[in-house]
Amino acid sequence: MTTVRIYVTYKPSVFDPQGAAITDSVNSLGHDEVKKIVVGKFFDVTLDEDDLDKVKADVKDIAESLLVNFNMETYKIKVLEENA
Amino acid sequence: MTTVRIYVTYKPSVFDPQGAAITDSVNSLGHDEVKKIVVGKFFDVTLDEDDLDKVKADVKDIAESLLVNFNMETYKIKVLEENA
Amino acid sequence: MKQAMTPEEIKEKKPYLDWSLSEREYDYICDHLLHRLPNYTEIGLFSAMWSEHCSYKKSKPVLKLFPTKGKRVVQGPGEGAGVVDIDDGQAVVFKAESHNHPTTVEPYQGAATGVGGILRDVFSMGARPVAILDSLHFGELKNNSTMRYKMEETIKGVGDYGNCMGIPNLGGETTFDPCYNGNILLNAMNVGIMDIKDMEHGDATGVGNAVMYVGAKTGRDGIHGATFASADFSEEHATQRSAVQVGDPFMEKLLMEACLELILNHREWLVGIQDMGAAGIVSSSAEMATEGKSGMDLNLNLVPQREPNMSAYEIMLSESQERMLLCVKKGHEEDVKKIFDEFNLDAVTIGRITDDGRYVLHHDDQVVCDIPVVTLTEKVLEEKSAEKKPQRIIDAEQSENWQPNIESAGQTLKDLLNQPTIANDQFVTQQYDSQVRTDTIVGPGSDSGVLRVRHTKKAIAMTTDTNGRFVYLDPKVGGQRTVLESATNIVASGAQPLAITDCLNYGDPNDPEIFWELHQSCQGIADACEILETPVVSGNVSLYNENNGKAIYPSPMIGMVGLIKDYDHVIPMHMQKAGDKIYLVGK
Amino acid sequence: MKIAVVVFPGSNCDIDMYEAFHTVCKADVEYVSYKEKSLDGFDAVVLPGGFSYGDYLRTGAIARFSNIIPAVKKMADEGKLVLGVCNGFQILTEMGLLPGALKKNDSLQFVCKTVTLEVENTHTPFTTEYEDKELIRIPIAHGDGSYYADEDVLEELENNHQVVFRYHGENPNGSLHDIAGICNKEGNVLGMMPHPERAVEEILGGTDGLPLFKSLLKAGVQA
Numbered sequence: 001m002t003t004v005r006i007y008v009t010y011k012p013s014v015f016d017p018q019g020a021a022i023t024d025s026v027n028s029l030g031h032d033e034v035k036k037i038v039v040g041k042f043f044d045v046t047l048d049e050d051d052l053d054k055v056k057a058d059v060k061d062i063a064e065s066l067l068v069n070f071n072m073e074t075y076k077i078k079v080l081e082e083n084a
Numbered sequence: 085m086t087t088v089r090i091y092v093t094y095k096p097s098v099f100d101p102q103g104a105a106i107t108d109s110v111n112s113l114g115h116d117e118v119k120k121i122v123v124g125k126f127f128d129v130t131l132d133e134d135d136l137d138k139v140k141a142d143v144k145d146i147a148e149s150l151l152v153n154f155n156m157e158t159y160k161i162k163v164l165e166e167n168a
Numbered sequence: 169m170k171q172a173m174t175p176e177e178i179k180e181k182k183p184y185l186d187w188s189l190s191e192r193e194y195d196y197i198c199d200h201l202l203h204r205l206p207n208y209t210e211i212g213l214f215s216a217m218w219s220e221h222c223s224y225k226k227s228k229p230v231l232k233l234f235p236t237k238g239k240r241v242v243q244g245p246g247e248g249a250g251v252v253d254i255d256d257g258q259a260v261v262f263k264a265e266s267h268n269h270p271t272t273v274e275p276y277q278g279a280a281t282g283v284g285g286i287l288r289d290v291f292s293m294g295a296r297p298v299a300i301l302d303s304l305h306f307g308e309l310k311n312n313s314t315m316r317y318k319m320e321e322t323i324k325g326v327g328d329y330g331n332c333m334g335i336p337n338l339g340g341e342t343t344f345d346p347c348y349n350g351n352i353l354l355n356a357m358n359v360g361i362m363d364i365k366d367m368e369h370g371d372a373t374g375v376g377n378a379v380m381y382v383g384a385k386t387g388r389d390g391i392h393g394a395t396f397a398s399a400d401f402s403e404e405h406a407t408q409r410s411a412v413q414v415g416d417p418f419m420e421k422l423l424m425e426a427c428l429e430l431i432l433n434h435r436e437w438l439v440g441i442q443d444m445g446a447a448g449i450v451s452s453s454a455e456m457a458t459e460g461k462s463g464m465d466l467n468l469n470l471v472p473q474r475e476p477n478m479s480a481y482e483i484m485l486s487e488s489q490e491r492m493l494l495c496v497k498k499g500h501e502e503d504v505k506k507i508f509d510e511f512n513l514d515a516v517t518i519g520r521i522t523d524d525g526r527y528v529l530h531h532d533d534q535v536v537c538d539i540p541v542v543t544l545t546e547k548v549l550e551e552k553s554a555e556k557k558p559q560r561i562i563d564a565e566q567s568e569n570w571q572p573n574i575e576s577a578g579q580t581l582k583d584l585l586n587q588p589t590i591a592n593d594q595f596v597t598q599q600y601d602s603q604v605r606t607d608t609i610v611g612p613g614s615d616s617g618v619l620r621v622r623h624t625k626k627a628i629a630m631t632t633d634t635n636g637r638f639v640y641l642d643p644k645v646g647g648q649r650t651v652l653e654s655a656t657n658i659v660a661s662g663a664q665p666l667a668i669t670d671c672l673n674y675g676d677p678n679d680p681e682i683f684w685e686l687h688q689s690c691q692g693i694a695d696a697c698e699i700l701e702t703p704v705v706s707g708n709v710s711l712y713n714e715n716n717g718k719a720i721y722p723s724p725m726i727g728m729v730g731l732i733k734d735y736d737h738v739i740p741m742h743m744q745k746a747g748d749k750i751y752l753v754g755k
Numbered sequence: 756m757k758i759a760v761v762v763f764p765g766s767n768c769d770i771d772m773y774e775a776f777h778t779v780c781k782a783d784v785e786y787v788s789y790k791e792k793s794l795d796g797f798d799a800v801v802l803p804g805g806f807s808y809g810d811y812l813r814t815g816a817i818a819r820f821s822n823i824i825p826a827v828k829k830m831a832d833e834g835k836l837v838l839g840v841c842n843g844f845q846i847l848t849e850m851g852l853l854p855g856a857l858k859k860n861d862s863l864q865f866v867c868k869t870v871t872l873e874v875e876n877t878h879t880p881f882t883t884e885y886e887d888k889e890l891i892r893i894p895i896a897h898g899d900g901s902y903y904a905d906e907d908v909l910e911e912l913e914n915n916h917q918v919v920f921r922y923h924g925e926n927p928n929g930s931l932h933d934i935a936g937i938c939n940k941e942g943n944v945l946g947m948m949p950h951p952e953r954a955v956e957e958i959l960g961g962t963d964g965l966p967l968f969k970s971l972l973k974a975g976v977q978a
């Protein structure tokens with residue numbers, strides 16, 4: 001079993017209303033030191049496969065065909081040693 | 085400037101319909117090797133502060149007062165060396 | 169896994185007290201009903217089924233005041249929802265339900281699952297849900313960011329669930345008062361339409377017929393939600409609470425379509441159907457067996473489970489959402505399963521109907537429960553409640569009528585319009601899809617919502633009304649007035665009032681003053697219903713709405729439905745054109 | 756002319772679309788399940804609104820792996836008419852028949868109300884019955900209707916007159932260029948967030964959606 005974490009965020013050019021709203025409310029709570037908050041999703045995918053090359057190929061396929069919409073999003077992959 | 089990533093997930097006992105639906109559709113795409121997909125959110129918080137202790141205290145406060153719903157969610161914090 | 173307590177240990181350590189079963193009730197169960205000590209699973213089932221939420225043991229005498237019969241009533245209280253004839257073989261089906269405690273604790277999911285639950289009550293009758301209404305009562309918003317957050321999440325929860333299901337929201341109300349600071353009220357009402365010939369019942373009969381479980385898998389959600397709803401809600405309880413119930417409207421949409429497919433096109437396979445609401449499997453199965461005067465034998469290992477190692481107690485009391493229980497004619501289990509397969513839903517035979525009136529549960533090759541089913545449902549120890557007229561009302565009766573001193577009527581009007589309760593509630597209603605299904609003639613924001621009955625000239629009007637402050641000041645008149653307010657809302661849209669549903673939201677009924685308020689206000693409701701010929705066809709009771717010992721105002725909510733024979737007669741609320749005359753009628 | 760209304764798990768404006776064609780326009784229309792593999796015999800296909808697969812993950816993201824999708828693509832390629840409304844528009848972008856994507860509304864809230872649109876292109880088979888620059892009132896009801904595309908894509912859309920409907924006066928969701936509906940280069944695939952099927956009867960508040968249905972049916976007769 002291997003678990004891979006896929007991080008998905010908006011591309012930098014895309015306005016993220018949620019990040020903006022949260023930054024506003026954090027500032028209004030008095031945390032002026034906060035300059036920016038970026039919001040993203042992650043998917044921890046657990047596969048019944050130990051060959052890392054195969055895992056990476058599988059995960060890339062899953063991410064690119066389903067989990068990520070390249071019109072507005074980008075992604076990164078990380079193999080989790082243990083659940084972070 | 086320091087950037088801290090806050091990971092938020094459902095507590096394990098809480099039903100996650102989204103994770104279940106995504107796992108189903110990944111399986112039906114032919115990826116039978118995928119056993120489980122857990123969905124989470126993350127927040128990359130950038131603060132104008134370099135003292136790590138202060139950063140951690142700030143971020144803890146922000147997470148607990150705003151970003152995390154303790155009825156259903158738990159969170160972890162990680163200081164990002166560089167944007168992961 | 170932790171070993172469950174033995175019957176002797178239960179007797180000694182009294183864990184049932186934490187589940188809101190009293191010592192008197194426990195002794196009655198041992199000495200008069202079972203003639204032995206109940207085991208851990210059994211006592212868990214009793215505490216859930218004997219909670220106010222499931223048994224109405226406190227409120228039953230009050231509910232008896234309501235008129236429930238009428239020319240048009242096809243089905244009054246006692247089933248999933250009330251059914252009222254609207255001519256041409258059609259009926260309108262409706263019920264309201266409260267989800268106050270879950271919404272107070274976890275507003276988004278509490279509100280969402282409140283809407284989900286009331287929908288199942290209606291489609292399990294064989295009706296297609298066509299409208300949602302929501303009656304929301306929050307604490308004060310001023311300088312209270314937590315309340316603002318709770319309000320936003322509650323509204324989102326109502327909206328997301330209904331929007332995803334594709335059922336328009338036609339109205340409701342939103343009020344703010346400090347009495348709800350520690351205890352939000354969420355009452356959701358659902359209205360459905362059906363052909364009377366398709367009506368289903370929640371009963372289980374016929375030896376050997378199958379008990380089938382359909383829908384979502386069972387997890388450890390909301391265990392003891394029913395007893396939780398029946399206990400005073402204080403800080404202390406907040407930490408004891410078990411996992412939150414999470415709504416899955418997509419699953420419910422599939423479940424609704426599958427159940428309607430079964431009921432409308434294959435009713436000959438089906439004996440009875442009931443949703444799993446409060447106290448999950450135990451309440452639905454025990455109620456169905458009781459209705460059918462049958463017994464039931466279930467194997468809990470067959471229940472679809474989301475988590476490993478669940479105990480019998482947890483499986484039976486789980487309040488996981490989007491599940492239904494069916495009684496299916498022997499030999500048609502596979503046919504039914506095929507329908508649910510089409511929608512990717514579980515449908516599993518978990519037991520059979522017997523004729524000995526016993527409720528028998530197997531788990532891991534052991535019999536974990538074997539009791540007469542009526543001990544759970546009909547033998548509940550009734551409790552007489554003490555009543556006392558509150559001093560504030562006695563005082564008020566003796567004092568002179570108060571005369572407001574208005575210096576500037578204009579300013580008073582402005583101040584009134586500034587109240588969040590009176591202010592425009594577009595902020596709320598725009599978050600709800602009010603037009604999907606394209607039958608909405610009048611959406612939210614008017615006296616009542618009006619919906620066309622497709623392919624006819626008929627329309628139905630609907631409204632919810634609550635007036636906690638008025639009922640607090642004079643429970644009886646307040647109760648009457650609430651029904652009248654509903655009726656005037658219905659009439660103002662051009663409809664004939666038909667019948668009502670209600671949610672009775674009160675504090676702790678063990679307080680004699682609160683019980684008096686409950687009794688008086690229900691008398692008022694009953695009187696008004698009698699005169700207006702709008703019987704009560706369904707409803708729900710929510711007691712123990714308290715926070716740290718402080719009760720909400722007595723807040724009965726009335727949901728009324730009316731009939732318009734020709735929708736060209738619908739009257740809109742807004743002014744039509746300049747120069748029209750304005751009349752004030754009444755006295 | 757025969758029209759298919761595709762029903763996905765979670766579709767909920769399928770009935771409204773069917774009734775608009777069937778009861779109001781007296782057209783030949785049928786429901787088709789997402790499980791079907793063929794749309795042979797149909798001249799137009801409509802992907803209705805709703806929450807296909809609960810809109811879990813992203814709106815329309817899972818629906819595009821349904822059996823029916825290759826058949827929808829085939830119809831688009833053959834020049835037949837493809838209309839996606841609301842969730843249908845989201846599916847059309849996810850499957851790549853239309854460029855760009857639909858994000859969460861800037862308000863982060865679901866919004867249901869009637870808005871004003873300007874008809875920008877009356878040369879598509881869906882809009883011939885409108886006047887050029889006509890202002891129409893059509894209901895919207897969505898949580899994820901904010902149209903996004905990269906700068907170059909937007910420029911191309913504008914240059915090719917692929918923006919068919921634009922929000923007028925008020926932009927309810929943060930869509931770039933106030934985009935409410937776009938078509939493909941050929942003009943036979945239209946995606947829009949507003950619901951024309953909710954504006955076809957006076958009793959429900961207006962009929963500004965009717966010309967869209969009439970245009971579509973007329974195009975079918977001429978084809």
Ligand SMILES: Nc1ncnc2c1ncn2[C@@H]1O[C@H](COP(=O)(O)OP(=O)(O)O)[C@@H](O)[C@H]1O
Pocket residue numbers: 221222231234244245246247248249250263265289445446670671672704705706707708709
């Ligand atoms: N306040 C009330 N007024 C009228 N009928 C009521 C009231 N409370 C409960 N009932 C009726 O009692 C029956 C049982 O209610 P309940 O146990 O709440 O059903 P469910 O478990 O489906 O919510 C229902 O038919 C309901 O309509």
